[in-house]
Structures are given as structure tokens and as C-alpha cells.
Amino acid sequence: MIKIDNLNIEFDSFSLKNISITVDKGEYFMLLGASGAGKSVILECIAGLIKQKSGRIFLKDKDISNLPIGKRKVGIVFQDAALFPHFTVRENIAFSLKNKKVKKIEIEKTVNSLASEMDVEHLLDRYPETLSGGEKQRVALARTLAAEPDVLLLDEPLSAIDIGLRAEIRTLLRRLNQKGQTIIHVTHDYEEAISLASQIAIIHNGEIVQTGTPQYVFTHPKNKFVAHFGGIKNFYKAKIRHKDNGQVVNAVINDKISFKILTGQQADTGYVLIGQKNIFISNDRPDSETLNKFQGSIKEIIPAKFGYELVIDCGISFYVAVTAETLQEHNYKEEQQVWISFNPSVVKFIAG
Numbered sequence: 001m002i003k004i005d006n007l008n009i010e011f012d013s014f015s016l017k018n019i020s021i022t023v024d025k026g027e028y029f030m031l032l033g034a035s036g037a038g039k040s041v042i043l044e045c046i047a048g049l050i051k052q053k054s055g056r057i058f059l060k061d062k063d064i065s066n067l068p069i070g071k072r073k074v075g076i077v078f079q080d081a082a083l084f085p086h087f088t089v090r091e092n093i094a095f096s097l098k099n100k101k102v103k104k105i106e107i108e109k110t111v112n113s114l115a116s117e118m119d120v121e122h123l124l125d126r127y128p129e130t131l132s133g134g135e136k137q138r139v140a141l142a143r144t145l146a147a148e149p150d151v152l153l154l155d156e157p158l159s160a161i162d163i164g165l166r167a168e169i170r171t172l173l174r175r176l177n178q179k180g181q182t183i184i185h186v187t188h189d190y191e192e193a194i195s196l197a198s199q200i201a202i203i204h205n206g207e208i209v210q211t212g213t214p215q216y217v218f219t220h221p222k223n224k225f226v227a228h229f230g231g232i233k234n235f236y237k238a239k240i241r242h243k244d245n246g247q248v249v250n251a252v253i254n255d256k257i258s259f260k261i262l263t264g265q266q267a268d269t270g271y272v273l274i275g276q277k278n279i280f281i282s283n284d285r286p287d288s289e290t291l292n293k294f295q296g297s298i299k300e301i302i303p304a305k306f307g308y309e310l311v312i313d314c315g316i317s318f319y320v321a322v323t324a325e326t327l328q329e330h331n332y333k334e335e336q337q338v339w340i341s342f343n344p345s346v347v348k349f350i351a352g
Helices: 039-047 089-099 104-117 133-145 163-178 190-196 214-219 224-229 324-330
Strands: 002-010 015-023 028-032 054-059 074-077 151-155 182-187 199-204 207-212 234-245 248-253 257-262 269-274 280-282 292-304 307-313 317-322 337-342 348-351
Touching: 002 039, 015 039, 015 207, 028 039, 028 163, 028 190, 039 074, 039 151, 039 182, 074 133, 089 104, 089 133, 104 133, 133 163, 163 182, 163 190, 182 190, 190 214, 199 214, 199 224, 207 214, 207 224, 224 234, 224 269, 257 292, 280 324, 292 317, 307 324
Parallel strands: 028 182, 028 199, 074 151, 151 182
Antiparallel strands: 002 015, 002 054, 199 207, 234 248, 234 269, 248 257, 269 348, 280 337, 292 307, 292 337, 307 317
């Protein structure tokens, strides 16, 4: 459907280097990265708002690299919706159709259909200044879809919307994609990617560092940046010392601590990662047969989305997720001595 081949863009203080992605028809593709990584620049280059230094963009096997924005059959929705303030909602949605000299009866039919799909029928005679953030984004989507784009480009569409309304817009976007709309969506929120995307590309310092499904990328990160971006904090450089039996080996971290992992790979060095929820914490030494047990002290207790995150110093810092009930029941405090434990099977190893 759309292919970006070796795209390079340069500004005075920033550049995008060798960007190559392929988005299939009907796919929901997300570009993820921190602020300033270059995500929106890629979107604007696809739309024709920014000119690349080199590289090509293909849409349906047609080279659109040098076409003006009006000839590209793509539609872009910006973070702030960018509605025409002096137009009503009805006039905003109808804008591209009027420019194409579409018959009045067809314009009315399309506007009413899209207004119904976006749930803004009751707003058709209102002006943008009277709308909420979520309503503005629905209208912006309707206006863009009226032009029947082959690819819908979304630049941080949920960031300006109240948290309580984001689930509604996600549902709307998911429904659009399920109907066959190809979408490329820029965001810095990995939770959006997990809930919406079929494929993602992680961008860091102007380069794509990893692509794949959200599930694969966030459980098999290629490097520390991707791991941290996906919310994984227990990510360590490791040396593999020797085999104990079968596929169980010792991973040595910073020459300070060693624990057992399960891997069939023969590499001598790499990275290990452990999900915060896969580490158990207790006041007393675990009497189970868990192979990895360490005593340490709680250095920090941090409120988190679904409870708390405890930072525990066992020679290296481990991040452990606990519920509010667990914290209260065991009366965990900073500087308290505790035990942590985890099985070799929950540790993922990346050779490198």
C-alpha cells in the first residue's frame, strides 16, 4: 500500500536517517518515539508538507515523492485538530467536497453519513470554539475522511483529549481500521500502540531502531532504549559464565550479582530483562524452590498506574510492581530489608 524507501530529511539541528517502512493495505501502523525523535516529520513528509533530501515514497506502487499534497490521496489529522474556526462543523466536513465541485446532494449525503459515523450529528451547526477536545478530533476525522484518503495520517490524535474520552476515540479509530482504512499513527504512548497497532516502528535520534508487532517489540526489545520505552526497567547487560544443566545458565550483571536464566542461545554476552510483575517480594526468605533469591533494601516506593513500584537494591536495582493491597498488608517501608525471587523461565535473554 505505502512504502517509504531510504528517506533522509535534514534540518539545521536535526536529521532523519535512512527511514524505510512498508505499510500494507488495511494495516494500523504506529510510529513511536520520545518528543523530538522525528515521528511527526515523517508523517508530514508522507503528506507532502515537508520535502525530503533523498529517498522515495510510494503509494499503491506509484512514486508520490514529488507530488503536491493535493495529489497524494492521503489525509492528515493534527494533534490540535486544526479546524477552520469560521466554519461550522457541517462546513468543515464538507470543505474538501466543495473544493472538488461535488454535487450539493452528494455533499449533504456524505456529511450526514460521516457525522453519524463520528457521532457528531448533533454538532453540525456548531462552531469549533464551542467544542470539546474530543469533539474537535471527531470533526477533524470526519473532514479528513470526506476526501476518501487511501492512507489516514494521525499526529498524536489523543494527546490533547481528556483521559476519560481517549477510550472512546480509540474505539472509533479501531472501528475505522476494521472497516479497511489504512492508518499511520504517531504517538509517544506505548499503551496506545498495544491497544491499536498491528505493526509499530520505534524511532530514536532520527533512526528506526526496531519494527514488528507491539507484542513482539515490547517483549523482545533490541536495546535498552526500546525496553525502557516499553516500560521495562529491569534490563541489564550480562555476561554468560557457564552452563549448569540443560539450558539453565548463569548471567552475571556488572560483576556484582549473578542469577540463573533459561536460554538455548550460545552467546557469551547480551542483555537480560525481567518484567516488574514477574518478581515476587516477601519479608522473609522464600522457602520455595525458586532458583533466584536475593535480599536487599527498599530504596524507593513510587506510585504507579495500578499500584506501586518498589526499587530494591540487591547490588543492582530491581523494579518490582505490587498492588496497593500488598503494600499495605506487608507494611513495606523505604530502607526496609526484604527478599525478592523469580524463576529463570521469566527472564528473557537477548544476545549481543
